[in-house]
Amino acid sequence: MTPPTAQDTSAGELPLQQLDRVVLRFAGDSGDGMQVTGNQFTRTSALFGNDLATLPDFPAEIRAPVGTRPGVSGFQLQFSSSDIHTPGDQPDVLVAMNPAALMVNIDTLKKGGIVIVNTDAFKATDLKKAKCDTNPLEDGTLDGFRVIEVGINSRVSEALADSPLSNKDKQRCKNFYTLGLMYWVYSRPLEPTLEWLEEKFKGKDDLIAANQTALKAGYNAGDIRELFQGQYEVPKATLQPGTYRNVMGNQALAIGLVAGAKLAGIKPVYCSYPITPASSVLEFLAGYKNHGVVTIQSEDEIAAICSAIGASFAGSLGMTGTSGPGMALKGEAMGLAISTELPLVIVDVQRAGPSTGMPTKVEQSDLLSSIFGRNGDAPMPVIAISKPSDAFELSIDACRIAVQYMTPVILLSDNFIANGAEPWALPDLDTLKPFPVRFTEEKTEDFQSFGRDEKLARPWVKPGTPGMEFRIGGLEKAPSSNISYDPDNHQAMTDMRHQKVRNVADSIPTPEVHGAESGDVLVLGWGSTVGILRQAVENAQAKGQSVSRIHLTHVWPLPHGLDEIFARFKVVLIPEMNVAQMTSLLRGELPDHNYIPFNKVTGQPFLVTEIEAEIKRVLDEHAGA
Amino acid sequence: MTPPTAQDTSAGELPLQQLDRVVLRFAGDSGDGMQVTGNQFTRTSALFGNDLATLPDFPAEIRAPVGTRPGVSGFQLQFSSSDIHTPGDQPDVLVAMNPAALMVNIDTLKKGGIVIVNTDAFKATDLKKAKCDTNPLEDGTLDGFRVIEVGINSRVSEALADSPLSNKDKQRCKNFYTLGLMYWVYSRPLEPTLEWLEEKFKGKDDLIAANQTALKAGYNAGDIRELFQGQYEVPKATLQPGTYRNVMGNQALAIGLVAGAKLAGIKPVYCSYPITPASSVLEFLAGYKNHGVVTIQSEDEIAAICSAIGASFAGSLGMTGTSGPGMALKGEAMGLAISTELPLVIVDVQRAGPSTGMPTKVEQSDLLSSIFGRNGDAPMPVIAISKPSDAFELSIDACRIAVQYMTPVILLSDNFIANGAEPWALPDLDTLKPFPVRFTEEKTEDFQSFGRDEKLARPWVKPGTPGMEFRIGGLEKAPSSNISYDPDNHQAMTDMRHQKVRNVADSIPTPEVHGAESGDVLVLGWGSTVGILRQAVENAQAKGQSVSRIHLTHVWPLPHGLDEIFARFKVVLIPEMNVAQMTSLLRGELPDHNYIPFNKVTGQPFLVTEIEAEIKRVLDEHAGA
């Protein structure tokens, strides 16, 4: 599909203003379809050619009571004609479908921003459900904002007067009316959504017609246009040339795991027990059976990792995925995979903890437990995805490391990445380097089940191979794989396991420094903070501050070259969504540098402004030093 | 009982030589009763007034095949007329009941040491079982040692010619014959063991008589005496005045947990699933029911910790205990205890890992996983026992911290402590400070289930209390205990949980520096290395080296004052039985010092000489700096 044009031929009389970027937030009840609205706006903008970033924000409950604050569902997106890396700190425009949505979101709206409210949803009962003692439309709550009041319910009823749908069903078209309105304001084409509706409701013509009518009605609501004092246009961005699609983190991750197994030339067996926000990895993979993907929904997380280990033992690529509480359960079995040196990919889509914590909120607090959270000296590589679009590549790399080094690998993602969607510059698949597994099928003179290649990986023998029968287990073993309690052997095996994991660093690139190669402050990040840190650092650099940035994807072992890079900066500033875990790690590993942790543990991503302010604070404190 | 005298009135003609200390090792088949022999020698020496330290060394199998190397059971002890802190690096004397025992242990014997062999057990079949191609008595294996050959089997048969026991049963008295022999050599009294036998076999007069006869026959074996060229005496040590008993680590720990609960004034509920080497904590506690101790043998480790959490929720003191693999399973539930802020004591008797590892061998490799091994930011205090005799005090302290701070606490021990026995200078029980729990029974104006006292502990409300009903769980909560997804609340609660654990440092002493307050090298240890490090550092100090020593019991949070202490030394040398875990921890926490890790991961304790050599190496490298 080629991008449609943004021409609104009917905009005639009202001014058309060009904007570089806009942050838009849709908020309503979970039943109001705000995720669909947001996704449609995103899709249309992507097809149009904007750069963009999104932030869906689900309620914790499946269906919280209608109209209540916990039931509010939100979707924020930033679309732009230039490079952007975050969904934006503060919306320029807030669409609030009811009082609860207004109250939950109004604090984030930019001073002077636009708020579009559905006045039909501000009746006394609505206010009560939202726990508003007074009407926020009247009590001064909205002072300082530009308020655009639209009776969306009535307008939808009017527009759909002729539709055969029930009243209730008609009201379910409210989100498309709103979307139409916003399409007009931002000069977006209707076609992509009109087409999407036909696809989506195929066979249900009344629904297609009603939603399309509502969309157009919103778009054409002439009288409302006046309130906006004009239309805006956010021109196409000059994006990196290439082929794009939108992708969510969990989906890109799932595709990456399949790709990894294909590049290894073996069957992927993904075993998992559902848990928010990792469940959809299982669900995506279950849909890829025609790619030879085997999925097992296990009875619990322990069974899941154990079955994955069994699959790897049998010569497939065992994989498992979960979130924090499930990770805490898998520790013992991770030890088994480490001790038996079997390849395994363990996905951890992090969420806010400790314990059950806040399952739908973001956090990066499983870093140290990923690295250290098992009994004994039990080292294993850990990789951290930064955004949906690199989930593909890093998942492949996790598979590569697993089979090349005969080791379990942890692949960290988080809630923000998992459910966030962004344009993915599709890779040229021919450039992907295969890393085919070569099972050992014959015994050479000096063959040992725990013999070593140049990477220190042991040979992988596949059960079923005649003459190669062997036994392994979690007890300490001699190179022959027989049980050994020999003291020197235990020392040697312990050292071997450590060194093997350290060796992984030889196969990963030193991360790039963005900005000057030396200076006052180096901002170091990992994981899903990447866009925010990039934006903040670019802003700081634009102000002439001596700040550079580095982002880690391979967090254990650390890549080579960091010591030299850190040495070129006065301080290394480490913003993290946890209590200074990366800081502890780096101090333990590369003790000779001045690390400054900057932490936020609210279940919400950092704001660009927060990072900018911290950079400034650190510069003030250390630049002179 | 008052210590019997050491006078051997029959020693007459042979010289009596005084020794300061002796290291003795009994080794035989698991069926040979070497543990009993060792324990009797220990007991007699303790009653006599020596200082001593022991090292039992069990085979991994319950009953390995008779006569094989894996079936060898050993018991080493050092007894001394002066202060000692270790069972000794190398035995002066080795008693080897069969070829397997000889082969497994001969390498550790001091050059020129004495080896006593049971020649009756060196027949061709015995040699085959022990996988000896040639007879070690003849092939030069024993060159450089003083070999004393005794046909123990025949001598026992002779001595018991009149006993009505079967031949097989007679041969089971071999160990007492051997013990008698060693009693003579080291001028030990027979009475304590003669009495013990009467107690032990009460009602089985034939057994009593036979064992007593064997013991005396060994003691009186005049012709063997010649071979020893005399008798030795290790005079009483000038021990710290006080009342003593021998105690094993797991027993002292169990008693400490009971004491802790008594001092807290609440019922201890210990829930555990058996695992080597933690099982005997459960077994000891199950014997203390008349102290109001409740024990539950749970279906697994997860159930065990969960039941303990339930017990604490109900107002008892929940406790659980396990070893490495079990710890790895408890992570998720630990998070629940952290999130709900319930008191709980979690005992981890460490063993060699990773995975199943070497269950009967020692290691200190659960340090970092104890501190970091759970999803989310999930801080919890960690205490490390150093030796059997301080297990009592530190177990009490774990209980104190748990109830005073409303937090789970990990209490680390290890295999070496658990099964090691040593004289315990019994505490004056009147000096133990009670820390009675005060349940909150009424709501003050500002009562909140997660309100805070000056320590930041929340109030403990006991179900059953009228009018105080509340709900808790693992989801993030507001101070009211209601579920909260509020971002600021999560930040505040996360910070609170961290600060509360940090506050524990206010209630623990800064550890003492042994030796000069400043200097070149500070040797830092934790856990069961204490005796070895003490000996090594004292030896180094005696040589005039600039070395001091510090030993941590509270490993998380770190006690106050370490930064200042470390700053007074050029380097901090950290010997550990793991891969530099304490070093990583200290670098992360107190980054400004020069830490040098020194690691041994063989499943065996350090030798004093190894530590001395490393101290020297470090001094050579850094003293000039």
Next chain:
Amino acid sequence: MTDIAQPALTKKDFASDQEVRWCPGCGDYAILNALQKHMAESGADPAKTVFVSGIGCSSRFPYYMNTYGFHTIHGRAPAVATGVKVANPDLDVWIVTGDGDSLSIGGNHLAHILRRNLDVNILMFNNEIYGLTKGQYSPTSPVGTKKKSTPMGSIDRPFEPAQFAVGSQATFVARTIDQDMKHMSKILKAAAAHRGTSFIEILQNCVIFNKDFYATTVEKKVRPDRTVDLVAGEPMIYGADRDKGLRFNGFTVERCSAEEADVWRPDTPSHAPTVLIAGMRDDPEMPVPVGVLRAVEAPVYEVGVNAQVEDAIATKGAGELKDLVYDGEIWTVD
């Protein structure tokens, strides 16, 4: 256990101040309602009542009861409840769990609490789906269930909860229906009266992810013909006109006329009648049995545990710390 006293408290007194957050129409509301009613009617003391749950939509239950409550971790409620009850046998402990919580991750703890026979009540909300994680099949979903993680249909044969429970030596097993308030109340009362672990499966409607299962099995319109309410000592009769019956024929259950129906005896020592009757679930021709499926007497775990402590004290005397510390061979150094 509690004597039926003059209800001093009303149903409302058992509602906490927390907003209930299940989906509109969810069967959980009715169960909450029934429980609050039961508590009031049985004269329960909120201060002595504890609800312990795992994780799942169902497991949010304790937050809505104005009693003590513990929302623990997934699958572990029986283990936590064991600690609560052993520590304080005076508390009236209720476990609330889902089909995933209790039979997927928590199957082992469920089995063990049943064999130990603690005097607690287990309410297992069976909606044959994982609700909270948004609709994956569960260990009670029938073969062929097409849900998010099984686009081509599930393969695993389901557990039959009553059979699982008796296979774990349960002393009390019952089944009821969220929408049948009267029946639920009756079963709750019977469970509360039972001394030992009462396992109650409640067929519950997840209107969002699995309402079809419910509609074809126990929804009001199909219920009379699709279920049979088994009452101890009464003939096994069902049908809108109560004209249908069930009888045993060797090791099968057969449909028959009401007159020919056998009498139901949930106190039969053998598990056989329970597993036979519960096995009808596999057969679409047969009604789903509800009511008390098994009720036998057996010693109670927490009673035994605490009795040993008392016995030990009675025989050895209440231990003093010094007896433990100053024990065995003691010597003095001056």
Next chain:
Amino acid sequence: MTDIAQPALTKKDFASDQEVRWCPGCGDYAILNALQKHMAESGADPAKTVFVSGIGCSSRFPYYMNTYGFHTIHGRAPAVATGVKVANPDLDVWIVTGDGDSLSIGGNHLAHILRRNLDVNILMFNNEIYGLTKGQYSPTSPVGTKKKSTPMGSIDRPFEPAQFAVGSQATFVARTIDQDMKHMSKILKAAAAHRGTSFIEILQNCVIFNKDFYATTVEKKVRPDRTVDLVAGEPMIYGADRDKGLRFNGFTVERCSAEEADVWRPDTPSHAPTVLIAGMRDDPEMPVPVGVLRAVEAPVYEVGVNAQVEDAIATKGAGELKDLVYDGEIWTVD
């Protein structure tokens, strides 16, 4: 599954080079012996045979078989074996476990593998004790067991393994005795022939920590009168003189003369006969049933899982990576 071929390999070929390290006299030796014999006689291919175990004395088993072997972690063998079998259904997978490994920590995985009905064989060595950890009571120890952790006797009511297995929807349940080589061989053969999960409980003598249990139940001298060997299609007869019989009477089993004995039908659709017969274990007057206690047909999990993959390929075509990556709405920027 394997056709009985001319035994090309001998029993010895199935012994690994590892020294066997159980206590002298341990019943595990006899079982190892029986297995090696079975493998040789059934013409098994060592390269296609995998033994998976948990942790315990029993679980050391794989080290002694000259096949592929995986000594995993405590209680998890069924989960590991599930992965092995699903990944490669051609492998002949045997699980070796103990009463603690399978019914204490591993109860849930055991239950789930049974309901899924993977085509594997489970050998559960029941010595009613934790051997490896030196003698604590287990979930199969009778009430009142006085061992290390229960000086005043255990309180928990034990599981009855066969009842637990059928409660978990097992399709094949059998019981045999370590010292009865002939019977063991017969049962191993039957289990190997069964398509689906075969659960075999082997009464095993732990001579160190629990030999008394064994002596009073199945030791050679008491065996003829204390056990009954149930054979499909044959009357239930036992006794040294084979003069005693068993018959069903409603929901009870009664002793009777050999002539009056009922015929044993382990393929009865209902679980009832199995739970009835297995329930005799509670009654010291009744013999312990051995033999095949249940054998029914049901679909096999790994077959279904892999068939879905094949079906998907057949209907959608074998997927190429580009189909996944270049999927959905694609646009280009030049």
